[in-house]
Amino acid sequence: MGEVVKWGIIGLGNVAHEFAKSFYNTKNAKLIAIASKSENKLSKFKANFNIDTINCHNDYEKLLNNNKIDVVYIALPNNLHYEWVHKSLEFKKHILVEKPAFINFRETQNIFNHPNFNEFFLGEGFMFRYHPQITKIIELLKNNRIGQIISMQSSFGKDLLSKKSFFGLFNSSKFNKKKRIFSKLLGGGAILDHGSYTVSMSLLIASLINGVDIENFDLSENKKKKIEDIDVESSVKLIIDKKFEAEITASFLRDIGYSTSINGKNGKILITNTWNSDEGEIILINEEKKIYKIKNEKNIYSREIDEISNDILNNKKEASFPGTNKKDILVGSKILDRWIND
Numbered sequence: 001m002g003e004v005v006k007w008g009i010i011g012l013g014n015v016a017h018e019f020a021k022s023f024y025n026t027k028n029a030k031l032i033a034i035a036s037k038s039e040n041k042l043s044k045f046k047a048n049f050n051i052d053t054i055n056c057h058n059d060y061e062k063l064l065n066n067n068k069i070d071v072v073y074i075a076l077p078n079n080l081h082y083e084w085v086h087k088s089l090e091f092k093k094h095i096l097v098e099k100p101a102f103i104n105f106r107e108t109q110n111i112f113n114h115p116n117f118n119e120f121f122l123g124e125g126f127m128f129r130y131h132p133q134i135t136k137i138i139e140l141l142k143n144n145r146i147g148q149i150i151s152m153q154s155s156f157g158k159d160l161l162s163k164k165s166f167f168g169l170f171n172s173s174k175f176n177k178k179k180r181i182f183s184k185l186l187g188g189g190a191i192l193d194h195g196s197y198t199v200s201m202s203l204l205i206a207s208l209i210n211g212v213d214i215e216n217f218d219l220s221e222n223k224k225k226k227i228e229d230i231d232v233e234s235s236v237k238l239i240i241d242k243k244f245e246a247e248i249t250a251s252f253l254r255d256i257g258y259s260t261s262i263n264g265k266n267g268k269i270l271i272t273n274t275w276n277s278d279e280g281e282i283i284l285i286n287e288e289k290k291i292y293k294i295k296n297e298k299n300i301y302s303r304e305i306d307e308i309s310n311d312i313l314n315n316k317k318e319a320s321f322p323g324t325n326k327k328d329i330l331v332g333s334k335i336l337d338r339w340i341n342d
Contacts, residue, residue, distance in 0.1 A: 005309035008033035008069040010060050010084055011076035012041040015098060015125075019073060020049050022301035029309040035063035060084060064091035071121065071312055074098060077180050078187025082107040085122070089114045094121035094312050100196040101329050103187035105337035108330055121317050123308055124324040124332075126200045130303040133280030133294040134204075134322055137262070137269060141208050146264030146286055149209050149244065154201050154260040154274060156194035157251030161232065175227055181252070182230055189231045191340050195250035197275055199332050199339075202238050202246035204322060205262055209244055214331050216241045222342050225253065236339050 007029055009016050023031045033055035034045050046056050057063045064072065064087060071094035074084050081097050088095045089111070101124040102108045111117065128134065141149060160181070161174050180186040181193050206212050218239045225233040235249040249256060260271040267286030280294035304323075311320055318325040324332075 003028060003313070005029045005312050006032045006068055006070045007073060007305070007309075008035065008055075008063045008066065008071075009073045009075060010035045010063060011074065011080075012036040012038065012045050013075060016073070016075035017045075019075065019301050019305075020045065022299045022305060023049070025299050025302040026305050026309070028313060029305045033057065033063050033066050033069055035060045061087065061091075064088055064093060070094060071096065071308070073125075078103050078192060079185060081187075082111065085111055086114065089116040089120060092116060092120065096121075096123045096125055096308055098125040099200070100124070100187070100192050100333070100336060102333055103192060105334045108333035112326075112330060118317060121308070121312050121319075122326060122329065123311075123319045124200075124329050125304070126197065126324050127277070127300050127304045128197065128275045129200070129204065129322045129324060130307060131276060131280060131294075131300055132296055133271065133276065133282055133292075136280075136282055136292060136294055137271065138208065138322060140269060140282075140284060141205070141262070141264075145284060146262070146268055147266030149205065149262065149264050151244065151263045152202060152205055152246040152260065153248075153263075154198040154246065155249045155251075155256045156197050156258055156275065157190075157233070157249060157254050157256035158194075159255045160252040161227075162253070177228075177230075182227075184229050189340065190250040190252045191231050191234050191336060193250070194252075195234065195248065195339060196332065196336060198246070198248035198250060199238070199335050200324060200328065201260060201274060202240070202248060203328050203332060206240045206244045206246070207321075212241045212243050214240055214327070217331070217335060219335070219338050219342060222339065231340065234339065238335065 035057040036042050042056050072088050074097040082102050085097050177183050181188045203214050206214050219236050221237045223235050224231050233251040233253045238246040258273045258275050260274040262269040270283040272281040277300045282292040284290045
């Protein structure tokens with residue numbers, strides 16, 4: 001493997017483009033191969049990112065069979081994650097899969113039972129965990145700035161379905177089931193798409209509480225709004241080990257924003273944009289109020305790529321904290337499955 005981890009990408013959509021352009025700013029990683037069933041996308045990526053023709057594949061298995069590749073980034077629609085994570089393990093590749101890693105807990109269990117599972121890296125693409133504002137939040141919490149952590153509220157919501165008019169009415173033409181986010185078959189819905197972030201943040205914060213077992217959880221007050229068979233807004237109370245409560249909300253119906261409030265015995269931490277890729281803002285409220293402006297001087301995907309590449313170089317089989325480790329993937333998948341189906 002050497003000192004540089006060689007990456008391949010399967011699926012060349014918008015997220016893959018953002019990911020690919022971030023390699024310019026990495027220390028220990030190089031993008032060398034791509035795969036897509038679209039010749040147009042292959043051609044554009046090849047030109048934009050200077051990929052050798054021999055490493056441009058119109059078949060996903062051909063990329064997995066490319067012995068130059070150390071790790072594959074799977075940026076396909078949600079419903080295809082399981083198949084290609086499974087095949088990547090068969091081809092003995094390290095894996096970063098875009099969030100949510102899987103669309104149900106059964107898929108997750110099958111992957112965790114794969115005979116090659118413990119031999120290879122598996123990460124889930126929650127890039128927000130690599131933002132320097134998360135590092136600052138962890139520092140404040142570990143330094144006991146708000147006392148014992150008790151609860152959290154977190155939202156991820158954007159109005160994707162209303163007419164942009166005075167009345168703000170539901171626009172049925174926007175609810176197109178051919179779009180991934182509105183298709184149950186493709187792993188759509190507000191819970192998997194937006195709620196997965198709030199679950200990930202809940203697990204991250206809960207893991208900072210001494211003695212908390214994140215696998216011991218329950219859900220209550222599960223409220224959903226559906227159009228046909230797709231959840232377009234939902235909120236739930238996630239209770240972890242009877243010691244931490246997270247009220248989390250995901251919406252395609254309302255612009256409820258991206259904020260998080262972490263509440264302790266002696267104060268709270270407010271995050272204006274939890275899923276931010278640019279400058280962050282943290283408001284600490286205890287005996288006084290202090291605002292931290294967190295500059296992100298490096299592309300957030302570059303941070304993610306560097307950290308994961310470093311893990312792989314150090315022979316780790318999961319992401320180092322605060323990245324999403326394998327236990328986070330397993331528990332997060334189980335929570336999402338319960339949230340969707342309860």
